[in-house]
Amino acid sequence: MSSPVGLADCLSPSRSGGADLLIIGTGARMAPLAPATREAVNTLGIRVEVQDTRNAAAQYNLLATERGAGQVAAALVPVGWRDGGA
Amino acid sequence: MAHPTALRSFSLALRRTSPPPSRGSITRPLSDYTIRFVRSHLRPSHPSRQTCRFLHASASASSPPPQRPAASSPPPSSSTPRHPTTGRPPATHNRGPTSSETTQTDFSVLDVLGATPPPATGVDSCLADGFALNNGAAVHGSGVLMVGGEAFRWAPWRAGVGEEKGVRGRLLNERGQWEVGDGAWGLLDVVWPKPGTFFFLSLRPEPHV
Numbered sequence: 394m395s396s397p398v399g400l401a402d403c404l405s406p407s408r409s410g411g412a413d414l415l416i417i418g419t420g421a422r423m424a425p426l427a428p429a430t431r432e433a434v435n436t437l438g439i440r441v442e443v444q445d446t447r448n449a450a451a452q453y454n455l456l457a458t459e460r461g462a463g464q465v466a467a468a469l470v471p472v473g474w475r476d477g478g479a
Numbered sequence: 480m481a482h483p484t485a486l487r488s489f490s491l492a493l494r495r496t497s498p499p500p501s502r503g504s505i506t507r508p509l510s511d512y513t514i515r516f517v518r519s520h521l522r523p524s525h526p527s528r529q530t531c532r533f534l535h536a537s538a539s540a541s542s543p544p545p546q547r548p549a550a551s552s553p554p555p556s557s558s559t560p561r562h563p564t565t566g567r568p569p570a571t572h573n574r575g576p577t578s579s580e581t582t583q584t585d586f587s588v589l590d591v592l593g594a595t596p597p598p599a600t601g602v603d604s605c606l607a608d609g610f611a612l613n614n615g616a617a618v619h620g621s622g623v624l625m626v627g628g629e630a631f632r633w634a635p636w637r638a639g640v641g642e643e644k645g646v647r648g649r650l651l652n653e654r655g656q657w658e659v660g661d662g663a664w665g666l667l668d669v670v671w672p673k674p675g676t677f678f679f680l681s682l683r684p685e686p687h688v
Contacts, residue, residue: 453601
């Protein structure tokens with residue numbers, strides 16, 4: 394899935410990862426975001442929205458359709474993830 | 480303020496002295512207005528027969544109880560509010576004749592995104608171990624990080640929570656908070672600063688107060 398071409402597209406100004414909103418899906422259940430993680434993302438100039446994965450995916454679909462995929466980013470964890478499963 | 484016991488006595492007295500409901504009439508409970516009226520005239524001593532007759536006369540002197548409505552006609556409007564504990568379901572759900580107004584809401588017009596195609600990297604379904612995207616691609620065994628219209632495999636648990644502690648394979652810290660290592664945001668870190676971000680530097684002196 395990850396390819397150098399895709400990464401270069403993200404770096405180019407025309408296809409900027411100019412996302413100003415990051416939607417995090419924390420798995421089957423929503424978990425509060427640690428302050429350090431929130432600060433790390435905010436330092437990048439990106440706002441954070443935390444939900445469970447299903448709702449996060451639905452919100453990403455809606456916002457990406459409405460505002461464009463370049464405006465919104467999403468980081469989704471599988472709904473079946475359990476700690477210690479790596 | 481009237482004693483509650485006395486007020487209950489009045490309610491019982493009203494039921495004994497009120498005439499039996501006639502055919503076609505509806506037995507109404509005591510309205511809020513009537514209760515307030517009774518309280519304002521109630522004396523702290525024993526209720527008298529004159530007060531009972533007064534209540535009976537005032538109840539019968541009010542507007543006659545509405546007739547039971549037909550099944551096809553809309554229910555009659557009531558000017559007195561019903562007591563919340565004695566509410567009954569409406570006799571009919573008929574809202575009257577179909578409106579011919581031109582200002583009615585057309586919900587099909589409100590679907591502004593109906594013709595907009597979803598993104599190719601949108602999530603079609605969430606699987607137990609991954610995701611299925613709109614473009615037909617399926618991701619198994621990892622999460623996804625979608626940036627700039629591209630989708631990447633993403634495994635933040637490999638970055639470790641508190642990596643110096645060597646805790647990997649976990650996304651929740653000891654406080655139950657979702658936490659990942661700084662390496663999980665490597666792609667976003669590469670992209671920042673966002674192209675198109677402008678920094679404005681004002682050289683005007685501050686106004687003197």
